[in-house]
Amino acid sequence: MSAVPALPLPSTPLPESRLRLLTELTQGLDAGALLYVSGYAAGLAAAQRNGHTAVQSSSHAAERERATVLYASHTGNGRRIAEKLAASLESRGLAARAVAAGEYATRDLAQERLLYLVASTHGDGDPPEDARAFFDFLLGRKAPRLASLRYAVLALGDSSYPKFCEAARIADERLAALGATAITARVDCDIDFEGAAATWSETALQHALETLKPGGDAPRLSIVPPLRASAPVVVAATRDTPFTAEVLARQRITGRASDHPVMHLEIAAPADQLAYEPGDAVGVWHHNPSFLVARIAEVQQLDLAIPVSHAGEERSLGDWLTQHREVTRLSRPVLEAHAARSTAPALRTLIQGDAQARAAVIRDWQILDLLETYPAQWSAEELVGALRPLAPRLYSIASSRLEVGDELHLTVATVDYEREGVRRVGAASHFLTSEAPELRVYIEPNTRFRLPADGDRDLVMIGAGTGVAPYRAFLQQRSADGARGRHWLLFGARRFSSDFLYQAEWLAARKRGLLQRLDLAASRDQAEKIYVQHRLREQGAELWRWIAGGASLYVCGDATRMAPDVHAALVDVVQTHGGHSDESAQAFLNDLVAERRYLRDVY
Ligand code: NAP
Numbered sequence: 368m369s370a371v372p373a374l375p376l377p378s379t380p381l382p383e384s385r386l387r388l389l390t391e392l393t394q395g396l397d398a399g400a401l402l403y404v405s406g407y408a409a410g411l412a413a414a415q416r417n418g419h420t421a422v423q424s425s426s427h428a429a430e431r432e433r434a435t436v437l438y439a440s441h442t443g444n445g446r447r448i449a450e451k452l453a454a455s456l457e458s459r460g461l462a463a464r465a466v467a468a469g470e471y472a473t474r475d476l477a478q479e480r481l482l483y484l485v486a487s488t489h490g491d492g493d494p495p496e497d498a499r500a501f502f503d504f505l506l507g508r509k510a511p512r513l514a515s516l517r518y519a520v521l522a523l524g525d526s527s528y529p530k531f532c533e534a535a536r537i538a539d540e541r542l543a544a545l546g547a548t549a550i551t552a553r554v555d556c557d558i559d560f561e562g563a564a565a566t567w568s569e570t571a572l573q574h575a576l577e578t579l580k581p582g583g584d585a586p587r588l589s590i591v592p593p594l595r596a597s598a599p600v601v602v603a604a605t606r607d608t609p610f611t612a613e614v615l616a617r618q619r620i621t622g623r624a625s626d627h628p629v630m631h632l633e634i635a636a637p638a639d640q641l642a643y644e645p646g647d648a649v650g651v652w653h654h655n656p657s658f659l660v661a662r663i664a665e666v667q668q669l670d671l672a673i674p675v676s677h678a679g680e681e682r683s684l685g686d687w688l689t690q691h692r693e694v695t696r697l698s699r700p701v702l703e704a705h706a707a708r709s710t711a712p713a714l715r716t717l718i719q720g721d722a723q724a725r726a727a728v729i730r731d732w733q734i735l736d737l738l739e740t741y742p743a744q745w746s747a748e749e750l751v752g753a754l755r756p757l758a759p760r761l762y763s764i765a766s767s768r769l770e771v772g773d774e775l776h777l778t779v780a781t782v783d784y785e786r787e788g789v790r791r792v793g794a795a796s797h798f799l800t801s802e803a804p805e806l807r808v809y810i811e812p813n814t815r816f817r818l819p820a821d822g823d824r825d826l827v828m829i830g831a832g833t834g835v836a837p838y839r840a841f842l843q844q845r846s847a848d849g850a851r852g853r854h855w856l857l858f859g860a861r862r863f864s865s866d867f868l869y870q871a872e873w874l875a876a877r878k879r880g881l882l883q884r885l886d887l888a889a890s891r892d893q894a895e896k897i898y899v900q901h902r903l904r905e906q907g908a909e910l911w912r913w914i915a916g917g918a919s920l921y922v923c924g925d926a927t928r929m930a931p932d933v934h935a936a937l938v939d940v941v942q943t944h945g946g947h948s949d950e951s952a953q954a955f956l957n958d959l960v961a962e963r964r965y966l967r968d969v970y
Contacts, residue, residue: 492530622865834924
């Protein structure tokens, strides 16, 4: 592994920070939008040559009525929808901007005239982590009256969860309560959001076209020929156009005795296709395990070779189920559609009864569990139509380019267990850890989980299980940067001897003086559970000294149990050692969030 600095476009005159912005801007754009960006830049260049400055043209744009497309996005789907809508608006000569809710200046809200909100919901009905401050403002007492605002809300969620699309629903109701006028009813999207999101975006676009005036001197779409006709234009991989990466290494990093094997993967990652920074995630498209697909066909007495037409495409049933449909994750619509075909009274009770019991089934069962437990007949077309489209899985990147060059490392926990004597696997982890020589991947930028710009700042990195992956990237980067800040890792794993992921690397970093403190919480090495939050409390006095000295806090891993427990422990530490009351400790941590000194990447 050589230390090669990352330069996504080697011959570019742009500094790296601008290149990153360019990559983020263009990622996921369709050909029309990319041509627009190209034409926009050409227009600015021509204006500069003619003595007009870019400032002049943008100030005219600012005078025009502008649409704001605000996104509260966790996995990047919301960001992509928002950026695409803003690009479509701009390509029609309308003034528009896409802004992350975490970056949005809330004082602008009172001035908005046309607002599109794309918001996803997580955990217990919560907005994404970095959108919390915006939601707090919107729902709080300081929110302005919005009688002049027209708005539309697109909700992204997962119907497996009881509080489906809750965050967007609350925002929608609040906007209406503040006097704003909805231009169209909120659309709630399940995991297969593409169709509904496209229809909503089209409605949003049409409304803007009818109500906003195109700017007279707005940059127009002009198509400029490439400078060198022979030079291939490299477009970074996106979710829809992933890069096929060679797998360079696959290594189990848990001991033989571990009941939860974890693999370390290294893949080839050319910088022009897969530009990434520590904190980012990699999206991976997988295939479903053939034995699960074969079993589904067997249970339903369907032939995998038969052709099935759906949404204008024809493939064999086997192809649909292997590469294009979710066959492990159950969803509410699939459960309900199956119940409508089944005569089993227990299934009817489940559908009509307790929401928590239903949510537990959706969370813990796979499609096969449903088909085997409550038999019902599906035709091949019906089954393909009912199952959700396959979605890529996101993994935190465990490497820094400054350390590994044109490679990307990831850490994958395998899901492989028996349910009532039958083997069940996690589709993506099974695929990733099998022998597939190549993976289809793309980078999902994660700007809410970044290293501080200041290399002198201390870092406290708290994580459990595979949640330790980004800290490997952080430490590699800080080492390559020659950062002088101190590092403290608090890591939770099942057992010290078998599950201490990257143990040799942490110990080597400790020896080199790169990692000043290392605390492991091995939960299953003793009768009572010991978790990272116990270590936080035990080390509270020292932790407070780090925090008071300006350290940044990072938390990565499980969102539903670990993150709230770690937060509670941090509140305790701030109270006990910082002399705060419960309320002011909460406020203190909220301030750290606002200063981007308390960052969480949890799901
Ligand atoms: P795991 O091995 O199942 O668990 C890691 C450790 O966390 C175990 O020692 C476990 O203890 C402990 N734990 C359980 N409940 C806890 C709690 N309330 N507070 C603190 N620790 C607790 O973990 P994994 O399979 O590698 O995955 C960890 C989680 O992180 C998954 O939910 C995964 O989706 C998530 N993850 C998130 C990111 C990200 O946000 N970027 C990246 C990677 C992984 P016991 O099991 O013994 O109780």
